[in-house]
Amino acid sequence: MRILIAEDDSRLLTQLDVLLQQHGYSVDLADNGNSALYLLKEHNYDVAIIDIGLPHLDGFDVIRQARRADVTSPVLILTARDRWQEKVEGLDAGADDYLTKPFHNEELLARVKALIRRSSGQANPTISFxxxxxxTVAEELAVDGSRLELTAYEYKVMEYLMLNPQKVVSKTELTEHIYDQDFDLDSNVIEVFVGRLRKKIDPAGVLKPIETLRGRGYRINRDL
Incomplete structure (x- = not known):
């Protein structure tokens, strides 16, 4: 999953970058509002974490302008302001949730996961087909109740496909959402991960859990 963090406190920005990468997210960073707005318009993020007090363009205006530009990425506001009026203003600007500083890392991670689920139409943390x-909490995949041993990237691929069951997901899109920007987008590593997943999930070749649409990408088999 790909996340934007817009925060002008360099220490907090670094801490959040490390935290989210440790939990398997691909992270882009912005330390001012103009950069944040540019990145939001250019990329499709699974979640954007935006501080209200950004320089050049504050967080409220970043969100308003992004929404006017039809950016649909879920937005989590970070604010040091504990007044309810600021929280209301952020939500009215188009944010989806807010978190007041200081916060516990576990709460931020839980809110990020909840926003990703909700944006995919999944209220339940467990997704079944x-x-x-x-x-999505334990980050585990089970087949008929038996947990599979997946690598971190195999899990990421399966999570993204299952969170987007209506979409045909291209290799480029998968790569952008599970790797950092400097990864080789022409690599066949996604094909390798999908092949491994098919063997682990469906060794007998009966379920066919992941469909390949030639020239377009992959889709979870909704008729399992």
């Missing part, structure tokens, strides 16, 4: 069950 036939015998497949993805626990």
């Amino acid at each position: 036939g015998p497949l069950e993805l626990d």
Whole structure:
């Protein structure tokens, strides 16, 4: 999953970058409002974490202008302001949730996961398709109740596909949402991960959990 962090406190920006990368997210950074707005318009983020007090363009205006430009990425506001009026203003500008500084890392991670689920139409932290069950909290995949041993990137691929069951997801899109920007987008590593997932989930070749649409990408089999 790809996340934008817009925060002008360099120490907090670094801390959040490290925290989210440690939990498997691909992270882009902005330390001012203009950069944040540019990145929001250029990329499709799974979540944007935006501080209200950004220089050049404050967080409220970043969100308003992004929404006017039809940016649909879920937005989590970070604010040091504990007044309810600022929280209301942020939500009215188009934010989806807010978190007041200082905060616990566990709460931020939980809110990020909840926003990703909700934006995909999934209120339940466990996503099921036939015998497949993805626990987005424990980050585990089970088939008929038996947990599979997946690598971190295999899990990321499966999570993204199951959170976007209506979409045909291209290799480029998958790469952008599970790797940092400098990854080689022409690599065949996504094909390798999908092949491994198919063997682990469906060794007998009966379920066919991941469909390949030639020249377009992959889609979770909704008829499992």
